[in-house]
Amino acid sequence: xxxxxxxxxxxxxxxxxxxxxxxxxxxxxxxxxxxxxxxxxxxxxxxxxxxxxxxxxxxxxxxxxxxxxxxxxxxxxxxxxxxxxxxxxxxxxxxxxxxxxxxxxxxxxxxxxxxxxxxxxxxxxxxxxxxxxxxxxxxxxxxxxxxxxxxxxxxxxxxxxxxxxxxxxxxxxxxxxxxxxxxxxxxxxxxxxxxxxxxxxxxxxxxxxxxxxxxxxxxxxxxxxxxxxxxxxxxxxxxxxxxxxxxxxxxxxxxxxxxxx
Amino acid sequence: xxxxxxxxxxxxxxxxxxxxxxxxxxxxxxxxxxxxxxxxxxxxxxxxxxxxxxxxxxxxxxxxxxxxxxxxxxxxxxxxxxxxxxxxxxxxxxxxxxxxxxxxxxxxxxxxxxxxxxxxxxxxxxxxxxxxxxxxxxxxxxxxxxxxxxxxxxxxxxxxxxxxxxxxxxxxxxxxxxxxxxxxxxxxxxxxxxxxxxxxxxxxxxxxxxxxxxxxxxxxxxxxxxxxxxxxxxxxxxxxxxxxxxxxxxxxxxxxxxxxxxxxxxxxxxxxxxxxxxxxxxxxxxxxxxxxxxxxxxxxxxxxxxxxxxxxxxxxxxxxxxxxxxxxxxxxxxxxxx
Numbered sequence: 001x002x003x004x005x006x007x008x009x010x011x012x013x014x015x016x017x018x019x020x021x022x023x024x025x026x027x028x029x030x031x032x033x034x035x036x037x038x039x040x041x042x043x044x045x046x047x048x049x050x051x052x053x054x055x056x057x058x059x060x061x062x063x064x065x066x067x068x069x070x071x072x073x074x075x076x077x078x079x080x081x082x083x084x085x086x087x088x089x090x091x092x093x094x095x096x097x098x099x100x101x102x103x104x105x106x107x108x109x110x111x112x113x114x115x116x117x118x119x120x121x122x123x124x125x126x127x128x129x130x131x132x133x134x135x136x137x138x139x140x141x142x143x144x145x146x147x148x149x150x151x152x153x154x155x156x157x158x159x160x161x162x163x164x165x166x167x168x169x170x171x172x173x174x175x176x177x178x179x180x181x182x183x184x185x186x187x188x189x190x191x192x193x194x195x196x197x198x199x200x201x202x203x204x205x206x207x208x209x210x211x212x213x214x215x216x217x218x219x220x221x222x223x224x225x226x227x228x229x230x231x232x233x234x235x236x237x238x239x240x241x242x243x244x245x246x247x248x249x250x251x252x253x254x255x256x257x258x259x260x261x
Numbered sequence: 262x263x264x265x266x267x268x269x270x271x272x273x274x275x276x277x278x279x280x281x282x283x284x285x286x287x288x289x290x291x292x293x294x295x296x297x298x299x300x301x302x303x304x305x306x307x308x309x310x311x312x313x314x315x316x317x318x319x320x321x322x323x324x325x326x327x328x329x330x331x332x333x334x335x336x337x338x339x340x341x342x343x344x345x346x347x348x349x350x351x352x353x354x355x356x357x358x359x360x361x362x363x364x365x366x367x368x369x370x371x372x373x374x375x376x377x378x379x380x381x382x383x384x385x386x387x388x389x390x391x392x393x394x395x396x397x398x399x400x401x402x403x404x405x406x407x408x409x410x411x412x413x414x415x416x417x418x419x420x421x422x423x424x425x426x427x428x429x430x431x432x433x434x435x436x437x438x439x440x441x442x443x444x445x446x447x448x449x450x451x452x453x454x455x456x457x458x459x460x461x462x463x464x465x466x467x468x469x470x471x472x473x474x475x476x477x478x479x480x481x482x483x484x485x486x487x488x489x490x491x492x493x494x495x496x497x498x499x500x501x502x503x504x505x506x507x508x509x510x511x512x513x514x515x516x517x518x519x520x521x522x523x524x525x526x527x528x529x530x531x532x533x534x535x536x537x538x539x540x541x542x543x544x545x546x547x548x549x550x551x552x553x554x555x556x557x558x559x560x561x562x563x564x565x566x567x568x569x570x571x572x573x574x575x576x577x578x579x580x581x582x583x584x585x586x587x588x589x590x591x592x593x594x595x596x597x598x599x
Contacts (some may be wrong), residue, residue, distance in 0.1 A: 059503070059511070061476055061477075064506050068540045071591075072585075075595070093442070100476075192537050195582040
């Protein structure tokens, strides 16, 4: 059935884009989404967004850096069997939730090569509310292009939904934010200014290895992120805190020991 | 008693203790952050080094704050933290002498940028006691109104300040900022244009206007701004680069050929070290080639320029970014096939 394509974004790709936005809070930023279309075209096709590359934080409306970035990034990921499947944009102002023309134009270009292209717009209100709620959905507005050739926002109840592959991704995101991980992000702008900086950000998540656990009290799956510098942190889906020792941790919420590893 | 350097006000929600939200700042102002591009690498390295030093308790806070002020950088969270540590320590404070008031001003602005309005108000109170009836302090008060989102009151405050001092450049620019902060980009453009009719030597304002035009995709107007900037600073490669980028974006054979010239001059001015300019040359040659395909073959030294640029890029990548060399080679190959 046309229109019932699911979209799934990987945790690392998702977090990278948000951290990039936080690194340059005072300007608009954008990024590319990479992945593939999998599943049969007849039943349950899924656009898997597995990677992302943060692009620019200045003069986003200019073509030359964008063209160079598109060519280089596409060439690089083609070897891994991935293609450009979408675009991420964050507006300059906090309360600006409009999908601007620059974003639409770039989206149109990507759509020409990948008709199921996804457009993501950072939702600042959702991001701000992240610490207060238990929202598992990504802090973005999600647009696709329908047959009317314009970008339409997809609601979270729509048939083409965007979900994050790892359910506790927002918890890990909050941890990255509190440990100020955004400072380590390198984007394509930084690369053009200094080519020794790698837009692949290969070391970004090195200090975090993710292992999945389920909390015996609530049977909810969570992720454990081990942050090298500050010891281990355990995330039960409900709460996060810093553990004392690396061998075990007690979830304050359900008071159960969870063995890490 | 002129300009502020860091008079940037952001429409920011407050930071919580545990994390930062994505705060979008309604910002602008020539007077800063864009100027980070204008800061040389050595200066930037010095700032970073000092920042790390102070962060890790190694001292040098005052030197860091002075450097940030001089270079007009926007490091409000650090300025706030380290500035306050000096101001809250009576012995450190008194050792500053008359510079103490400059620091109060700097910290007040940084506090506003970080949405710590109470801290800012305290600083302003101290300044008011010392300099009653000061216009400069009056400006700070108006900025606080901006930060709180009380646009109408801030506008009133600025208008009354302007009555007494109609030639105050900073206030004119702050009014343009307010329009941008409220999302009224066309209003900001209008105010900036009016301002530039009088103060046409203000490069920061031209740069800001150019960037707003680019974000509105009004590239012709952006090109005009960069032309003014190149006229005022003909040997600044960043202006050549930005102008070339805009020309390329405009497209069309004439613009592409002009863009190529400006990428070439940017390359010349930077001794061949600027990656963006080198890429620009390759892009232009390719685009021009696409346009004139089928017509008489253009001069051969256009392709010579491109191959020189390509060689320079490959050499740089091989030396500095070898992991990306194969992507670069493929990119260049796709640009050479026309």
